[in-house]
Amino acid sequence: MAKQNIFDNETFFENYQKLREREVNANNLFEIPERLKMLPDVKGLKILDLGCGSGEECVEYIKMGAKAVVGVDISEKMLEVAKEKNSDPAITYLCMPMEDIGSIEGEFDLAVSSLALHYIEDFKGVVKNVGRLLKKGGEFIFSQEHPMVTCHSGTAGSRWTRDENGNKIHVNISNYGKEGERETSWFVDNVKIYHRMFSTVINDLAEGGFAVERLAEPLPSDELLEKYPEYYDLFHKPDFLLVKARKV
Amino acid sequence: MAKQNIFDNETFFENYQKLREREVNANNLFEIPERLKMLPDVKGLKILDLGCGSGEECVEYIKMGAKAVVGVDISEKMLEVAKEKNSDPAITYLCMPMEDIGSIEGEFDLAVSSLALHYIEDFKGVVKNVGRLLKKGGEFIFSQEHPMVTCHSGTAGSRWTRDENGNKIHVNISNYGKEGERETSWFVDNVKIYHRMFSTVINDLAEGGFAVERLAEPLPSDELLEKYPEYYDLFHKPDFLLVKARKV
Numbered sequence: 376m377a378k379q380n381i382f383d384n385e386t387f388f389e390n391y392q393k394l395r396e397r398e399v400n401a402n403n404l405f406e407i408p409e410r411l412k413m414l415p416d417v418k419g420l421k422i423l424d425l426g427c428g429s430g431e432e433c434v435e436y437i438k439m440g441a442k443a444v445v446g447v448d449i450s451e452k453m454l455e456v457a458k459e460k461n462s463d464p465a466i467t468y469l470c471m472p473m474e475d476i477g478s479i480e481g482e483f484d485l486a487v488s489s490l491a492l493h494y495i496e497d498f499k500g501v502v503k504n505v506g507r508l509l510k511k512g513g514e515f516i517f518s519q520e521h522p523m524v525t526c527h528s529g530t531a532g533s534r535w536t537r538d539e540n541g542n543k544i545h546v547n548i549s550n551y552g553k554e555g556e557r558e559t560s561w562f563v564d565n566v567k568i569y570h571r572m573f574s575t576v577i578n579d580l581a582e583g584g585f586a587v588e589r590l591a592e593p594l595p596s597d598e599l600l601e602k603y604p605e606y607y608d609l610f611h612k613p614d615f616l617l618v619k620a621r622k623v
Numbered sequence: 624m625a626k627q628n629i630f631d632n633e634t635f636f637e638n639y640q641k642l643r644e645r646e647v648n649a650n651n652l653f654e655i656p657e658r659l660k661m662l663p664d665v666k667g668l669k670i671l672d673l674g675c676g677s678g679e680e681c682v683e684y685i686k687m688g689a690k691a692v693v694g695v696d697i698s699e700k701m702l703e704v705a706k707e708k709n710s711d712p713a714i715t716y717l718c719m720p721m722e723d724i725g726s727i728e729g730e731f732d733l734a735v736s737s738l739a740l741h742y743i744e745d746f747k748g749v750v751k752n753v754g755r756l757l758k759k760g761g762e763f764i765f766s767q768e769h770p771m772v773t774c775h776s777g778t779a780g781s782r783w784t785r786d787e788n789g790n791k792i793h794v795n796i797s798n799y800g801k802e803g804e805r806e807t808s809w810f811v812d813n814v815k816i817y818h819r820m821f822s823t824v825i826n827d828l829a830e831g832g833f834a835v836e837r838l839a840e841p842l843p844s845d846e847l848l849e850k851y852p853e854y855y856d857l858f859h860k861p862d863f864l865l866v867k868a869r870k871v
Contacts, residue, residue, distance in 0.1 A: 523771075523796065536784065536795065545797040547784065548771065552842045552858035573821050574838035574864075586834045586871075590822035594800045610800035616822075623834075 378472040379494050379567050382428070382450035392429075392456075399603065402490070405593035406518050406615050410489060413516045413589060413619045417441045420484040423508060425473050425501070425517070426491020430457030433466045436487075445479065447471060477504045484510060488517035490615070493525050493568045496556070498576070502583035509622045515585060518617045521592060525570040526551040530560050534612075546612040576618065585620035592616055626720040627742050627815050630676070630698035640677075640704075647851065650738070653841035654766050654863050658737060661764045661837060661867045665689045668732040671756060673721050673749070673765070674739020678705030681714045684735075693727065695719055724752045731756050736765035738863070741773050741816045744804070746824070750831035757870045763833060766865045769840060773818040774799040778808050782860075794860040824866065833868035840864055 418440035427446030666688035675694030840861035
C-alpha cells in the first residue's frame with residue numbers, strides 16, 4: 376500500500392511549522408488537552424510515539440517522567456527538527472513509515488499517535504503491529520481527523536454551505552460510506568488522507584485485540600467560545616476524534 | 624426525564640404498521656440482516672428485548688431456540704398486537720417504559736433492542752440497568768438511528784441538498800455536537816428523538832461496564848443497488864448504527 380511522505384514537501388513543511396507555531400490553533404485548544412486527559416501517569420513508562428514529527432510530544436513525555444520514548448516518523452525533515460530542538464538521551468528517533476514498525480523489537484507500556492493515522496492507508500496493519508509491541512494491558516491513545524472531516528474530498532472551502540453573509544449554516548457531507556483515499560488541499564495540492572468510518576476504526580481495534588475504553592470528539596466550552604467564537608463550527612462537525620484503547 | 628410514548632398516537636401507529644408491512648424497507652434490507660449477523664446462537668438463552676413493539680422479534684428468537692424472552696414496550700397498542708399475533712408461552716410482555724426495567728428481577732443471557740434507543744433520553748440509565756440484568760459475559764446488541772440522522776432537526780426533506788433535477792448531492796449536517804432532544808416529523812409532528820454523539824454512545828457503554836466488540840453502519844451491496852438504486856443515499860449518510868457490546 377501507498378506510504379505518503381507529505382511532510383517532506385517543502386511548501387507543506389514550512390506552512391505546517393508556521394501553523395503549529397501559532398499559539399491559538401485547534402491542536403492547542405482541543406487536540407492536546409483532550410489527549411493529555413486520556414494519558415495515564417507516564418512515570419517510568421516506555422512509550423512509542425507514531426508520527427512523532429518534530430518530537431515536541433516525545434520530549435514532553437520525558438519531562439513528565441517517561442523512562443524512554445521511541446519516536447517514529449516518515450519525514451526526514453521533521454526528524455531533523457526533532458533532533459535539533461527536542462533531543463534527549465532517553466529518546467530514540469526512527470525514520471520509517473509507520474507501516475514498518477513491525478521491524479522494531481522490544482515491549483512498550485504505551486503507544487501514542489497525534490494526528491498522523493489519517494495519513495495511513497493500512498490502519499489495520501498498524502493496529503496489529505502496535506498490539507504486538509504493547510505489553511498486555513498497555514494503552515494505545517491516538518487522535519486523528521474526525522470521520523466527518525476525512526470523508527470530504529476537494530478544498531476545505533467546499534465543505535460548508537454558507538448564508539448570504541458568509542456565515543456557515545451546515546457541513547456538506549457526502550460519501551461518508553465510501554472509505555479510502557481522499558485528495559485534499561492543505562498548503563499544497565494532492566495531500567492524501569484515508570477516510571474510515573467510525574465503525575471501521577472501532578472494529579479494526581477490536582479485531583486487533585484492543586478494548587476501546589474512551590472516545591472523544593472535542594468541543595469548545597462556553598468560556599472558550601467567548602474568546603474564539605469561530606470555533607462554534609466544531610458543534611456542526613468536530614475536527615478531531617481521539618481514541619483510548621487497551622490491549623486485552 | 625421524559626418518557627415518550629409516540630407509538631400510542633393513533634396516526635403514528637397506523638402509518639408505522641403500514642411501513643413495516645412493506646417488504647422493501649430499510650429495516651428489512653439493512654437493519655434486520657445486520658442485527659441477525661451480530662446475534663450469537665440464541666439456543667437456550669433467556670433474552671430481554673427492549674422496545675419490542677409488536678413482538679415480531681420476540682417470537683423469532685423463540686423460533687430460533689431461545690428458552691425465554693421478556694419483551695418490554697411502553698406502548699399498549701403495540702403490545703396488544705404482540706399478544707394477538709406473536710404470543711408464546713415462553714414470551715412475557717411487559718408494558719413499561721424502558722427506563723423502568725430496574726424493576727425486573729432475574730438474570731438474562733442476552734439483551735437486544737431494535738431501533739428504540741433513540742427515543743430514550745436516559746441512555747446511560749438504560750445501559751446501567753441492562754448491565755445489572757445481564758450475566759457476566761452476556762451481550763447487549765442494539766440498533767438505533769445513526770448519529771448523523773439523530774442530529775437533524777426539522778422535516779426529513781430539509782436534510783438534503785439537491786441539484787436542479789432533485790437528485791441528492793449531500794446531507795446537510797449541523798449541530799452534531801449539540802446533544803439532546805430533537806423534534807422531527809415522521810407520520811405526525813413532534814416526534815421526539817434524542818441525539819447522542821458517537822463518543823457518548825461508546826463512552827456510556829464503557830462506563831456502564833461493557834466492552835464494545837463491534838459496530839456496524841450498514842451500506843447497500845452492489846447487488847442491492849442494482850435493484851434499489853435509491854439506497855445509494857446510505858453512502859452519504861447511513862440510516863442505522865448497530866452495536867454489539869459485552870458485559871465484562
